[in-house]
Amino acid sequence: MADTPHKTIDIRRDDLLQRIVTAAEPTVVLDAVAGMGKSTLLSQLASRLQCRIWRSARPPGEEDFFDDVLLWDVPPDMQEAEIPATWQDEGRRVVIAKRPRTRLLGLDRAIAYGKALCLGAQDLRFSPGELEAVYGKVEAALLLTETGGWPFLVGLLSRSSRDEAAVTRFLANNVVSETTDFELVQLRLARQTAKASAKAKQAVPAYLQASGIGGALAAAVDMVLAERIEDGARVPAISAAYAAHGMQTEAILVLQGAGLHELAVRAFAANFGRYYIFFHGSEAFDRVLAGFPAELATQNEGIVTALAMQALKRGEVLRAQRLLADCYGSRANNVLKVLSDRAAFSAAFRSFRLVMLIYEDVVLGDDLLEQSTTLLSEFPLDADLERGSIYNSILEFYIRRRRFAVAQDIADRALFHYERAGVPLLCFYINLHQAMMHLMSGDAVRARRNSVDAAEQLSRVPFESPMDARLLALLQACVEYEDGKPEPLARFLASEMDDFSHGEIWPSLIEFALQYGSQALSEHFSMIAARGFLDRWRAYQVYNRQFRLMIEVRDAVILQNGNRWQEAAEKLSAVQARINRTWVEAAVDELTRLQDRDEIALAVVWLRHIVFEMPGRVHLDRQLAALASNLNLTGRQRLSIEVWQAYVARRRHNLTGARAILQKTFENAARLGTIAPLSEERQFLRELTGDRRISDFLQITPTSQQILRRLRDTGLPNAPLGEKNGLTRRETRLLLMIAEGASNKFIAHALGLSEATVKFHLGNLYRKLGCSRRREAIIAAKALGVIS
Template sequence: MTSPPALLRPLGRPLLVDRILRAAPGSTVFLRAPAGAGKSVLMHQAAERAGVTVCDLHHPRLSDVQDGWLFWDVPGSARTARLSAQVAETVEHLVIAHRPAQKITGLARRILHGGSGTVDADALGLSAAEIGTRLPAAVTRRLCREYAGWPAFLPLAAMRAPTAGPTPDTDTDLATSYVSETFLAQLSPGPTTRLSLWLEAPEPDPRQDPAQDWCDALPPFVLAAPDPQSDLFAALRRAVAARLEGFTNSGAVTEVARALEAAQRPLAAMELLLDHGHESHAAQVLERSRGLELIYDTNLEGFSHAVLRFSQEIIATNETVLFAITRTLMKQGEFQRVRHLVVKHLGSDYLDPLKVLSRGARFSFAARRFRLNMMISEDMMPSDAMMQRLGEFMADYPVGDEQKWAAFYNALLEFEVRRRNFRAAEAAAARALIYFRKMGGHPLLEFFIHLHLAVLHLTNGDARLARPAARDARSGLERVTHPVAQEYRMLRLIEAALAYEEGQPQRLVTFLQDEFNDFARAEIWPSLFHFAIRYASQVVMDQYPASIRPGFLDGLWLHVAERMNLLPTIQIRTATAYQNEGRISEAEVTLQALGTARNTPAEEMTPDGLYRLADRDDIGLAMARLRCSVQHPAPGPLVDRQIDALESNPKITLREAIALKIWRAHLARKRRDTAAARTHLQAAFTSASRLGCFGVLSEQRIFLAPLLREARIRNHLETRPDIRATLTIYTGSISSPNAKARAGGLTEREAQLLHLIAGGHPNKRIAQMLHIAEPTVKFHLSRLYAKLGASKRAEAIKTAHALGWL
């Protein structure tokens, strides 16, 4: 493409020429700017006005001084240039054009006595105001917008106006070549790497950061107002990428990697080094980047991709690499591979935490710390001896390393939650947050602490304290700069559980439908997984017909891995589902099998045994067994003593205490003691209202439904404003058709049959679907018709629709 010759000629700069020529005698004028600023053109224009010529030698001679003037255009290839003392003393008017990286010597005496001035890059860049009408408006706009007003790009701006469409590839290639040969030619690997990082997300005025030592190579307009969409930026990116590729292919890999590491890009540095076979250097980068902690500062996928590339030789000789890889595998749920790796490289006794954590153990401090991480993922229930060993291990922690101390208290927090020492867990969380504040904060790890606190409080049954913890968790997560999809999924579970506690189960239902599988496949600490199973299984029991519940609970078996002791929790929840359906014998069989598997002694259910229970699963099993006894048609007097013992047990949660009060009210109603039933139920509702823990009421609806149908009990409760509000929340929480049917007096089997007859299924098909005899179907239907005041299917379905049960 050709352009009018006038557009390709340099623009006159009369104002800058006047500024140069008006300089006082004896002073020195510097034209200091990167390549392409038009320094040489300006110098020739000024020299022409002065009636002299320009010197472009490395060392001007005395003969180059004309009429007292010396216009010295320092060659671009010169790193340093010197003016001789003889010339410096002879010349009256000295003008020097040079690039910022070039060092000019021999001028100190002259500048000291005569002074100096500088026409810098800001002054040399062309603006629309200076150009005026000397160029077509389209060319001016293109020069200023696409090329930051840099004079060297005037020919490109003239060849292609913005109204003509995209710049041809030839123009882009030309701009890229020019940038590479002029702007970047003097940049070494380090500055080039730092420039490439700035180009990824350019921010204005990088010159304020001394570490950005590449700024003098670029036009200042680019730095002051970067436009990543401009043609100049496109050329810069291409030129920098090509130059970096040239550096890495020519043996400058380690220098580029050092720059990446200094810019807080350790993973990029490691990837580059591993790509070019510098594995030991990559391991050093990992060590300097705090190894195991780096996984919390970067994207998990990127971290995994980098560390899993190390060879077996490096893994065998470098513990930092070993533990980075094993931590990554734990995050991916590959716990069996973790065990194999640590046994292979550290010995089989590494699997015994008491041996590893004891004072004087043969293992390094890093190995002992990682064993602590493994204990968290293994769902290990620490004994008193183990907690004592942890205290001894604490003495080996380095003073002043806040992140290590915060991590230690995070582990302690998890262990105390498992041990149901909630006050001790809160203290550990507070201590961890103190250490995070000392180190200047760590949003992701602080998120985990606050999320842990939310789990702790909801597990205990105090939704009031869980809500601010969840808000703090969200605040921390929103400050994390790298992708944290799984962490947001954890947060959504907590927020859905809080909504459930407020009588709004739909968010938990949605989480179960859309996100639970992805949540369960990721690496999750055990307390959160147990928490998730409890809430997910409860909302299934509340909101879904019984026919789909076994599928969900059976699906949880996929996550019964060797690192998580999920069997008791799943079996207890399965038994609870049977209890809610009135299938007490099946619930008892399930619990009996679990008790046998756990080798639970019979005396555990004695009052003394119940009072002494401390293990999470033992308490859960005892509560489930007691729930069967409470539901028995004729519970014996021992039930009351068992409830007394559990209520006195210091390990019982606030949530369980409310359930026990509801069970007392149920037993009192069975014994026709309405006054006692009212008292116990009022205490349960008062506690639920005070704690904001309304989910437990929904969980115990099998007992509450008949209690609240009695007018004398309900009318008494409704005299209290706080209990009236709680009753409203409870009523709203059971708003699903199935829940309404249950609250209206149907058994689980009757509610199930109602859905099946509404679906048009005949008795024979229903019997096949439910694996029961056809006469049993007829028996249940007769009871269903009686409760609905109907004599046939059509009437029952019509009434159920009117009640909102279908």
């Protein structure tokens, strides 16, 4: 046949012939695929024993023995034959050559009783010695590598040319077609280079791994596999074979490709449904979801929630909400109704709806927390994925409430369930949350430990996850930033931030990114760069109230750090919120009782503004103490307030109090391994550390001395703003105000002076800067670095 180029090399195989002739067993079976030299071997044996070979489609009988010798070359198309017990008598020699798919009845029993010897492909391959006798040592070694000793391949590669298509057809029709569905999938995986097919490679016979037929064998495998998939009856077995090799995505895709969507849905559910992404990665998740027909998105809960999870992971919260509404109606986006209605919504759906809260612009109240805790009781203790996810959702609640002690306990519970479920990616997220909490608390030492744990968990994830790698890079950069090393964060902001901002976003995560990103850019690049960074986030999260407020607060802080205090106040005044300047100026005890994250942020930034503008204001020290005692503050916020308290104490000539507060703050920062919160308060620290009576006092203790040195290494000047240019504190303040466009009347009102006094101070200011008008003074101040 033109398509079966299986002629083998006629090499005298005396050692193998001797083994067959002298075998203790009366029956020897040569059981191997086409091209393994079975027929050639029988011919050589017939010549040696001086007998004929039986090649008829009819099984031989007793009369077909020749001097108690029977050589039987079983036809390839014979499915089944029998080895009669009489063939196994002593003194007889039976040699049978067959292909693996031909079943010999009685063979297993004969082998078990020591009456039959089976020689397979491993035994029939050419040995190095046999090849060396014909080709020489060098060429024999090369042939052995390329052919695996397969006689068919040795003959093929010995010819000057070959028909590649004919080789493919031969392999398909005579080798690959004889494999089981499991073996066929094994072969296909073995031709791939993915780590998932390593076990398959080990199971494939060595002769099929020969380099000489790589392309032809791959084409033959694909050809046979396509034929079997087209035969719908074999698809479930092929899918099961992929699943048995751990190739769950391919197993489901095979079912989908054959239109067996009901079986595909079952397989998807058996592989954890919406959690599939955490076991197999986003690429596999997307491929599987793309294979389901569109109507399933409105009919099957598992597919609906998986599609919604896909949208959430892409940062498309509105799309996720639409998917649920299309399936269940608008009530699906009323979280309280969903959680309380057991009759209409399954426990699994309610659990997913709770997870969505991590991504949504929703204020989490005590009623939601109560419903969430109740939902836990509906899942058994070993429902690790569901219980872990519920704890994960509750964790977000406590992070937003700044109740970090309780949040750490919840995180430990979530981590316990995720570890028991064997999902390192979800464990990575919990480690990430824990590190974020410690950074918010100002504890960089513990955050560093969590970042190491997070990296270890991510290294165990069996697929590539670029977005999560970015999360880890951001975390590690922020830990380094807390330690006074801005370079890693600067690199991240320059190379990764744009891709990061268009992916999965949790409110607690965006707060984390906004805080560190804007601070790093304003301190080490420019205020313009920092505000541009915030503008990119503002454009992307235009519909999210929480994100907008976070951005506005951070923008105001950046303006304050750039000495544009009037502009910062105008921005804060435009925020529609209960906490405004009037509320903060009147509040004392109320500051202690604030709970909402956003309200606390507004109170903190307004109080910062008041400290700068009016450090001598009545009750300001009481207000700062009240806010510092608020248990819902982050550690970073508390460190900042302590700096302001020291600043106010100095302005009120309480030098002893200022030194004591600042020393305690520096000691806390050293213990927690953090420098970044103090670095952001350089506006106030410049004046404090520029006072020799304070700095000399701080130099006494090694801890405070270390913090001072690290602050100066990160760019904190030794002298207060303007002092190095010969400006008084009041003149510096005037310069900052005119730079923002303030009129003499506005300045007089803000500083409690007459307009004449303002003009007098402006005259002194112009003289020191060597100019005669406002515009020249502003240009000179920028050139001297007094203003940004």
